[in-house]
Amino acid sequence: MSTPHQQIVNTKRWVIKIGSALLTRMGEGLDRERISWLSEEIAKLRVQGKEVVLVTSGSVAAGMQQLGWDKRPHEIHLLQAAASVGQMGLIQAYATECKKHDIHTAQILLTHSDLSDRGRYLNARSALHSLLELDVLPVVNENDTIATDEIRFGDNDTLAAMTANLVEADVLVILTDQDGLFDSDPRKNPDARMIAASAASNPALDAMATAGAGQLGRGGMATKLLAARRAAQSGAATVILSGENPNNLQLLAAGEGVGTLLWPDNEPMTARQQWLAGHLHPQGQILLDEGAVEVIRQQGKSVLPVGVKMVEGDFSRGDLVICLDMNGDEVARGLANYSANEANKIKGNPSTAIEALLGYVDEPELIHRDNLVVTA
Helix, strand or coil: CCCHHHHHCCCCEEEEEECHHHHCHHHCCCCHHHHHHHHHHHHHHHHCCCEEEEEECCHHHHHHHHHCCCCCCCCHHHHHHHHHHHHHHHHHHHHHHHHCCCCCEEEEEECHHHHHCHHHHHHHHHHHHHHHHCCCEEEEEECCCCCCCCCCCCCHHHHHHHHHHHHCCCEEEEEECCCCCECCCCCCCCCCCECCEEECCCHHHCCCCCCCCCCCCCCCHHHHHHHHHHHHCCCCEEEEEECCCCCHHHHHHCCCCCCEEEECCCCCCCHHHHHHHHCCCCCEEEEECHHHHHHHHHHCCCECHHHEEEEEECCCCCCEEEEECCCCCEEEEEECCCCHHHHHHHCCCCHHHHHHHHCCCCCCCCECHHHEEECC
16 A cells, blocks of 8 residues: 555656745855755656746845845835845746756746736636646746735745646645654754644644744745645645755655655645635625525535625625634635625525615625635
8 A cells, every 4th residue: 555655656747845944045145056956856857757837935035145134124115125136146046057957947926916816817827837838947936026915925835835726736845944844843842753644634733833934934834734735725735845855856756755745635626716715815704694504515505695694894796705604614705796885785685685675686696606615
């Protein structure tokens, strides 16, 4: 009987994410040796028939070094300036090192708003698929130069997971400065044990993941766990793996038990469901009665006004809203057919009463099932 790691051997499409701590020698500038190693490892994977998409951090950290800054600034305009300075050297480094292995590279810069807009989401998806068909290595990074707090992904672990969804990857590899996910923080507890493999949805993992970020990055182990769960939505397994060991990627490709493997244990979502579940910022929420929750979960029905108990937020028609059960737990999310003001007027009423209450009727459903995804 094969182990979970041995299932990795026959996978084809990998998304590999590498963070700032590994790329920038903790603020001492770009680690060209690390970039050279990674480029060589990607070349080896490609020889084995694997398609690779690289998600990289490092633009802000590289820019900080070039500008002579010791600490990561908090002001958004300074972060944008550092990113614009560092992005040039970062991409040039990848292009130079990959060229040694006859690998063509392409830069892809994204913001959350690129993926929240359905048209731009599809364009990004098509571009990435086309690059893979052309045997080009896409190098993906958040567009920190123009990103703001409202549109940023928050960390490149999230960006990597969204990229895995976009390209329908088989495996998401998150390279970090730790060997994997431990049952406690190994930097504080010498007896901490590494988790070899688990279902991504395992709730016991939440207590094990530390939320703290490094000096240069924005993520922590908690964001890696969330990324694994997001990647699982499209059926991708996630491996949290040390980038310090130069042989780890080859060992992983050979099915060796390195790192922490988090496998998907739920039915994969369709591409549209993934977009609804993970690429839009919710603008409000609605509280559903027990009957509405049951038909949504068990029968995949639409959300009707009659099942709505409470409406919160200031959303407009077409905005994403979260559906909660009576305990306040998320059940689903979807695109509203009516604004928050309209939803408040029709909540608790049958669909046949919408016209009398509003003076018009657009749809009998508050959220149509085609625009709804069950999340729990």
